[in-house]
Amino acid sequence: MDSTDYLKDINEIKNLMNKSSRFISLSGLSGIFAGIYAIAGAAIAYFFLFPKDGEVLFLYGRNFMLLVALLFSVAFFSVLTAYFLTTRKAKRNNEKIWDQTTRRLLINFLIPLVTGGLYILIKLNSQHYGLSASLMLIFYGLALVNASKYTIGNVKYLGYAQIILGLICAIFPGYGLVFWVLGFGVLHIIYGSIMHYNEQK
Template identity: 75%
Template sequence: MDSKKYLDDISQIKDLMNRSSRFISLSGLSGILAGVYAITGASVAYFFLRPEPNEYITLHSWNFKVLVAILIAVAVLSFVTAYMLTTQKAKKNDEKIWDETTKRLLVNFFVPLVTGGIYILIKLTSQQYGLTASLMLIFYGLALVNASKYTIGNVKYLGYAQIILGLICAAFPGYGFWFWVVGFGILHIIYGSMMHLKERKA
């Protein structure tokens, strides 16, 4: 009896330590919606901005500016949705949304992401478009893996998948658009669905 109580106490202590060092309020639904936003944005770009044969999208063209606006809109919608749903989940579970763990999570996520964004912009100003989708997937994957140690769930596996997809994309640059759709759209929906089902069972 004493042995069982001792093991239960150890388990509770480990759980408390895990909660204090990891951000646990991430919402699976936000992942699903991020994937939906990405596929919607990609669909708009494909059907309305697709260049004609022998036509190139330059850095200063109207199509390029609209494409950048779509990417920014997808990113903003994804982050705002994640913030709203995560805040809602944290309040429901009586957890803090902003503490030192959250700060560490965001720093570790945004350092690779911002670095990658700046590098991609440098490449674009040099009229080098071929590896844009690949670089976006790789740096996003690195950001997820880097931040995964401050949260629970299988975020790191989503990061690994994005990195691998980005490397494959680099070998087939002509299909960058479709790799982007798979990485930011389909993989997000699959991962978010798995998290959402796990949350409902908990």
């Protein structure tokens, strides 16, 4: 056996180890749908729930509660769609959907995300609305980067983009909805499309 064969065997072993330690069944379509849900939710919020000129969005007002419910609905349908498409892809590829790697992925994703969510709620309770969109983007980006080591693909780059967008949003707090749509809507669709294209290849 020559050195070329040895290198080939080593690469195969490395690939097997990489697959066993990383979650590989993420579906690109789930990113596209998440982006569509986010844009649809933002449109509903803008036209029906956001205060008009001279009005104030009160923390315990009806529109605020509906806005929070809308955010949770977008997140719920995004997670549900991701679960359905990822499970289908895993079955098609004869891969496990739930194992130690999946648990690590979820833990590393949820720690920054839940921390950020609680912090945003604390700020909202203090009537600080201005940086909500920025904080959502930043903590979501941190969650993606933190979980990226347990999945393949370029999820970390999506996380970096969300963080950068969130920081820019903090400079222009009056345009929070625009940056929110760009981050959770447009970036998800672009990233999901790239993932889906690579999957088809």
